[in-house]
Amino acid sequence: MGVDKLRETLSLRLTELIEISLPEMRAKVKELLDAAQKDLEALPPPLSENPKIELLSRIRSYSDTIKDILEARAENKEVLPKDRHSFQRLQFRYCKETSSAHYPCSQGHQKITNPVYPI
Numbered sequence: 001m002g003v004d005k006l007r008e009t010l011s012l013r014l015t016e017l018i019e020i021s022l023p024e025m026r027a028k029v030k031e032l033l034d035a036a037q038k039d040l041e042a043l044p045p046p047l048s049e050n051p052k053i054e055l056l057s058r059i060r061s062y063s064d065t066i067k068d069i070l071e072a073r074a075e076n077k078e079v080l081p082k083d084r085h086s087f088q089r090l091q092f093r094y095c096k097e098t099s100s101a102h103y104p105c106s107q108g109h110q111k112i113t114n115p116v117y118p119i
Contacts, residue, residue: 048054
């Protein structure tokens with residue numbers, strides 16, 4: 001009789017504790033679910049069915065944009081300077097400064113410290 005009474009008392013107490021804490025647990029789960037839903041909505045749209053094609057397409061688009069800017073095409077009026085000659089000098093200088101260093105064979109492996117760029 002003592003074990004049965006203990007089991008019954010503990011079962012009632014556990015039920016009471018679950019009923020007390022259940023609303024708080026539901027609220028916490030809802031809060032976490034809402035946060036996860038908000039995070040999912042912030043993600044960018046998924047890639048197409050073939051990620052390789054999508055990636056190559058984006059790289060190609062980026063490359064074309066950079067090429068257009070460097071060549072100062074007419075449709076890129078924001079980078080097309082009024083003085084075309086000055087832009088060509090600037091473009092040449094930029095390309096020269098960002099290119100890798102090539103040393104003539106006659107100089108061996110000596111580093112050129114002050115390269116001269118046309119102005």
